[in-house]
Amino acid sequence: MTDSLQKNGLHPEKKYRFISLRYRFILITSIMLMLMLGTLALVLGMLQTRTIRGKIEEQGMAIAKNLAAISIEHLITYNYVALEKLVNQAVKNPEILYVIIHDKEGRVAGYSKRPDLQNKVLSDKVSLTAVEVKEPLISVHSPESGGIPVMDVAVPVYLPGSRDRWGTIRVCLSLELMRQQIRQTLWTILILGSVALAIGTLISNWAAQRVTRPLETLVKATIEAARGNLKQKISIHTRDEVEILASNFSFMIREILAQKQQLENHLKEIKRLQQYAEKILDTMSDGLLAVDMNKIVTAVNPAALAILGIPPGHTVKGRSVLEFFDKNTQFSAYILQSLENPSGPNQREIHLQQGEDTRVLLAGSGVLESDEKNSRQLIFNLNDITALKRLEAQIRQTQRLADLGTMAAGMAHEIRNPLSAIKTYVALLPGKIEKPDFLEKFQRTVPREINRLNTLTEELLELSRPPKYNFRLTDIRKLLTLSIELLETDFKASGIDCQWDIPNELPKVMADADQLEKVFINLMQNGAQAMPNGGVISIHVSCKNTWVVIDFRDTGHGFSAELAQNIFNPFFTTKAKGTGLGLAITHKVISEHGGQIEAKSKKGEGCCFSVSLPGKQA
Amino acid sequence: MNQSSLFSFFFTSFFFLSLVILPGCTNQEEKEITQKAVSEPVPVLGGIYRAPLRSNPATLDPAYVQNEYGVSIVKQLFDGLVRFDPYLSVLPALAETWQVKEKGKVYRFTLRKNARFHNLEPVTPKDVVFSFNRLLRADPPPAVLPHLLKISGAKEYRAKTLENVPGLEIESDTVFKVRLEESHVPFLTALGMYQAAIVPQKEVIRLGNNFGNHPVGTGPFRFVSWDGGKSVHLKRFEDYYAEPAFLDEIHYKIYPGGQDPLVLADFQNGILDEMAVYGDVREKLANTKKLQWFHRPSLSLFFYGMNLKHPNLANPDLRKALSIAVDRTAFVNQIYKGRFEIARTILPPGMPGYNPLNRMEDNNPDLARRHLNRSSGKTMKDQPELEIVSALQFPRVEKELSMIKDFWAGLGIKLRVKYITDWEKFEAYLRSDSVQLYRYAWFADMPDPDSFLYSLFASESPTNFMKFQDENVDRMLLTARGIVDPVERAKMYQKIEATVIDSAPLIPLFYMSVDRVYQSYVKSVNVSALGAHTMPLNKIWLDKSSRND
Structure with a gap:
């Protein structure tokens, strides 16, 4: 039949x-x-x-x-x-x-x-x-x-x-x-x-x-x-519907022939692309693992096998992904979590224990959508960043040593200057103790230098002290307004115009209000100090996604790009006065609030410090 | 679907359609053909038919035959002017045609030209007149006599005051006239009675009293021999005026005094072709296959007649008491296995004049006793012993009479049984004064109540063994004969019957039926209500192929 x-x-x-x-x-x-x-x-x-x-x-x-x-x-x-x-x-x-x-x-x-x-x-x-x-x-x-x-x-x-x-x-x-x-x-x-x-x-x-x-x-x-x-000719001349049908059919098969040709070309292109993709997959260093919603592996490339420590030739495709990993591993947890919530945050660093070694993977996932929910697949991109991490650690180590050197030099400089002054006065003391001018100068200079040392020590302590914050939901607008009010008088005295643009509706920020106030004051004072002849300080607050971004902009002398790289380093300062620890402390506070601080400037065009803080939706 | 499957579908559909609209065409037609083939066999000539006679006939002279045994032979040997068909309608026999003139007073008969006696002499009006004259002077008087006496001058001729009968006039060689004194409706029917057979004048005169032993008639069979008490042989009469008989011969075997077991044994052994069914014959033949059973009610009555002149039975109340005391249902059921219809009237159902309202009381011992007490002041002990006479003597009859004895013993009446198995002697005893009760069956000679009521109860009737005499009844009987309107006539007979029943001269017991069994090869049996003994056998034929089975 x-x-x-x-x-x-x-x-x-x-x-x-x-x-x-x-x-x-x-x-x-x-x-x-x-x-x-x-x-x-x-x-x-x-x-x-x-x-x-x-x-x-x-x-x-x-x-x-x-x-x-x-x-x-x-x-x-x-x-x-x-x-x-x-x-x-x-x-x-x-x-x-x-x-x-x-x-x-x-x-x-x-x-x-x-x-x-x-x-x-x-x-x-x-x-x-x-x-x-x-x-x-x-x-x-x-x-x-x-x-x-x-x-x-x-x-x-x-x-x-x-x-x-x-x-x-x-x-x-x-x-x-x-x-x-x-x-x-x-x-x-x-x-x-x-x-x-x-x-x-x-x-x-x-x-x-x-x-x-x-x-x-x-x-x-x-x-x-x-x-x-499809190349045949149909000739029916019945002068009725059948003839029309035959004529239409002839037309249709011609169309089909054309379509077929087109399809063949497309098919060739698709095949070429497929081969290309396969080659990429095979040769790429990133691992690629595709898993369906039933946790069954649907595709894996050699790099993924190597990254995941699965010997080549081992059958992976068609088997459950959990067969290869302990449920308690980060990788398993990541895969399960991704499968449960495919649209969630999808990039993560994962530590994968392989024997005595620990590999660090940067895993990302993407959903391969399908009409049916069950036939959806998740494609995991596995990047072995173990070497990178190691290199990063080495760089960090080197940077730390360099920073320590810079800091030590800065600190030595900062300490040496007062100490030199104190040493000079102390050395002159026996000979000039009787001189009232000297004594007056001594009394004026030595305590000042000691204070300076003391301030330096406190700031150093501040910088190095483990943070003790009292985080609360804080209204940024209120805090900024308070800070501006505190400095308003000084700004007027210095001929500085303070302008601000703070929206009424802002997400609240989990913050220690005192610390954050110090940061804001420090940034505004820095701006003011950069404009000894007066100028404009503008404060602009905006919302980007869930982030609250506060821009402190001045019209001072600005600084170069190289300066901008080091501006948050301790003991780095362009001012004659100051310890060079203010912006380092500011950076630390912002970082410890989960935020970021960025300095942008061009020489002679003022600068802008941009503080981003994670907002909390009410 | 390929072409063959399409066509098979198509023809299957058509076939089923045919089945729906034409159910059972062919089967039915075949069945009918078969039935026709079975129901219309072609009669064949030849064979000897063997029948039993349960008594030796006294004579074969139709004028003197009195019992059914003689009748059954006479019916084969003699024809009358007319005959009865199986429905007892009058049909022409020796008379080819007739005319009824003068309001039923004159009958003009034309004889068949080809009608011959067995001696090959032609049948002439002279023979007819001779036959009638002979009957008019016959003694004992034949049953047909009362009808013949209606012919003008017949009474005078019988009384011998005239030497010829002026009412019988010969017109030519084939035509003669019968003039009646008055219109007499049953006259033509009466001419179909066996006694009214036409006999050859020459032979009767030649043979004299011996005619009864060497009968010569015009019937389909001619007489061959009669070995007294043993057998009677007849042969087909080849010159019969109508269609000749199919049978070559008829052999009657005589079983004097009944001899039922012997008859049955002969029938079972194939020596007889027919027999009457009585007693337990049906049960005994139940296992014999292919027999033809024949049953039909007949115009007959089985009864106990009572001699009204006998001192013991003179009182009507006593007679009524005897009748009422009989439980007829038990009687028929126990003695005759319920084969017959119980009788409470004289005329049987089917006989004109039958009236179910004329019924006698039955099985009422109290009423019987009341009648008995009224009959005489006698105590039960003083009741005279009654006598009943039976022509048959065998166990069934004895059982029957024993049962009757028991019924009447309840009334304190004793019964003595007398057996006279010789029919002639039996009838002679019935005519005597000493007869008291007698066991008797009456078969109508013709389908007319006259043949019952006149024959049994008219003062002049030779078969009035009850010696019933009632002028009123005699007058009514004569009047009834003259009534042309059948309904009026029937009413008259109903009245006569009621009058007779009132004086209870007889004890009706049951209406007899014709019950006969024939061998399988005997064909064309058609018994009328008058009984098998009146059936001419010329239509009977023997299917030899069936016999060989």
Whole structure:
């Protein structure tokens, strides 16, 4: 069947029963003819039954009434012999099965061909009903022995002008004749019908062929087309819908041919891209692992196997990703978490223990969307940053040593200067102690330098002390306003115009208000100090995503890009005064608030310190 | 779907459609043909038919035959002017045609030209007149006599005051007239009675009293031999005026005194082709296959007649008491296995004049006792012993009479049984004054109540063994004969019956039926309500193929 379906161009998966159009046409015509014949037979049969039955009823009634008329005298005189003769004469009619005459008492006075029943009382249902009838009664019943139904006509016998019943005449007529006639009619219909059916079938076959031949040509063309022959020419000239169909089909297969060519080109391109992608995957140093929502690995590249420490040649694809990793590892947890929440934060550093070594992976994931949720896949990008991390640590170490050197140099410088002053005064002290100017200078300079050292020490302590913050939800606008108010007087005195732009609705920030206030004041003072001849300090607050960004901008002398790199380093300062620890402390505070600080400047164009703090939604 | 499966679908559909609209065409037709073939076999000539006679007939002269045994033979040997068909309608026999003139007073008969006696002499009006004259002077008087006496001058002829009957006039070689004194409706029917058979004048005169032993008739069979008490042989009469009989011969085997077991044994051994069904014959033959059983009610009555002239039975109340005391249902059920309809009237159902309202009381011992007490002041002990006479003597009859004895013993009446198995002697005893009760069955000679009521109760009737005499009844019987309207006539007979029943001259017991069994090969049996003994056997034929089975 499948072969034939394929042969006929139908899809084999759909289990349709193929019946050609021609046979359908013949079948429908034949069925219609048969239905018509059946209906005709039924109607004629019913009409004939009614007519013949009516005639039989009339006949039976006439015979019974006739018998009633001629038997009344014999019934009155109980002349059973005469009645027997009557019934036996009446029953000579082949359509009459039997005739019974019951006397007044209901006994059989005459029963055709059954003298043994004379004088008996019949107890069958039909007889019991018949002997009681007051009016002529016609009943059709089946004989107890089965067979063709018979018609029993029962006529009561009355004396003329009297209501005294003297007996009952029963005539039982065979309905066989009726059946025969109906059968004859039906045979006639059947024979004529068979001829009509045969002719009808031939005609419908001829008509169907006329219609279906071009269609068959078309079907052959479609089969050819289905086999791939799209270059054929279809020429059907029936001047009807079939011709239009054929023309449209020709157009369609030409279109298909063009599309096919295009598709082939696309396919080549796709194949090339596929190979390209495969090569990339194979050669890339980043690992790539694709997992479906059922945690089954759908793709993995050699780099991923190497990163994950899975020996090459090990079957990974099609197996659960959890088979290769302990559930408690970071990597497993990461994968499970990503699968549960594919759209969540997706880049993470993961430490993967491999024997005694620990690898650091930078893992990221992306969702490969699909129409069905279950067939979605997650593609994990695994970047082995172990070496990078090591290098980073080394750089950090080197930087720390360099920073320490810078700091030590700065510190030595910072300490040496006051110490030199103090040393000088202390050395001059014995000789000039008597001099009041010296003493005055001594008293003025030495404590000042000591204070300076003290301040330096405190700031150093501040910088190096482990933080002790009292974090609370803090209103930045309020804090900034307070800070500006504190410095406003100084700014005016220094000829500085302070401008600010702080939106009313700002996310609150988890912060230690005191520390943050110090930072803000420090940044504004730094700005003020950069404009000894006055200028403008502008404070601009904005919201970027969940971050609160505060820009402190001045119109001072600014600094170079190199300076900007070192500006947050301890002991780095451009000012004559100052320890060079203020911005380092500021950087530390901001960092410890989870924020960032950035300095942007160009020489002579002022600078801008941009503080970003993570906001908390109310 | 390929082409062949499509066509198979198509024709299957058509086939089922045909089945729906044409149920059972062919079967039914075949069945009918078979039935026709079975129901219409072609009669074949030949064979000897063997029938039993349960008593040796006294004579075969139709004028003197009195019992059914003689009748059954006479019916084969003799024809009358008319005959009865199986429905007892009158049909032409020797008379080809007739005319009824002068309001039923004149009958003009034309004889068949081809009718011949067994001696091949043609049947002439002279023979007819001779036959009638002979009957008019026959003694004992035949049953047909009362009808023949209606012929003008017949009474005078019987009284021998005239030497010929003026009512019988010969017109030509084939035509003669019968003039009646008055219209007599049953006259034509009476001519179908077996006694009214036409006999050859020459032969009767030649043979004299011996005619009864060497009968010559016009019937379909001719007499061959009669071995007294043993057998009677008849042969087909080839020159029969109508269609000749199919049978070659008829052999009657005589079983004097009944001899039921012997009859049954012979039937079982295939020596007999038919027998009457009585007693337990049906049970004994139950295992014999292919027998043809025949049952039909007959115009007959089985009764106990009572001699009204006998001092023991003169009192009507006593007679009523005897009748009322009998439980007929038990009687029929126990003795006759319920085969017969119990009788409470004289006329059997089917006989014109039958009236179910004329029924006698039955099985009422209290009423019987009241009648008995009224009959005489006698105590029960003083009741005379009654005597009943039976022509048959075998266990069933004895059982029957024993049961009757028991019924009447309840009334304190004793019964003595007398058996006279010789029919002639039996009938002679019935005619005597000493008869008291007698066991008797009456079969109508013709389907006319006259054949019952006149024959049994008319003062003049030779078969009035009850010696019933009632002028009123005699008058009504004669009047009834003249009534043309059948309904009026029937009413008259109902009245006569009621009058007779009132004086209870008989104890009706049951209406007899014709119950016979035939061998399977015996065909065309058609028994009328008058009984099998009245059936001419010329239509019977033997199916040899069936016999060989």
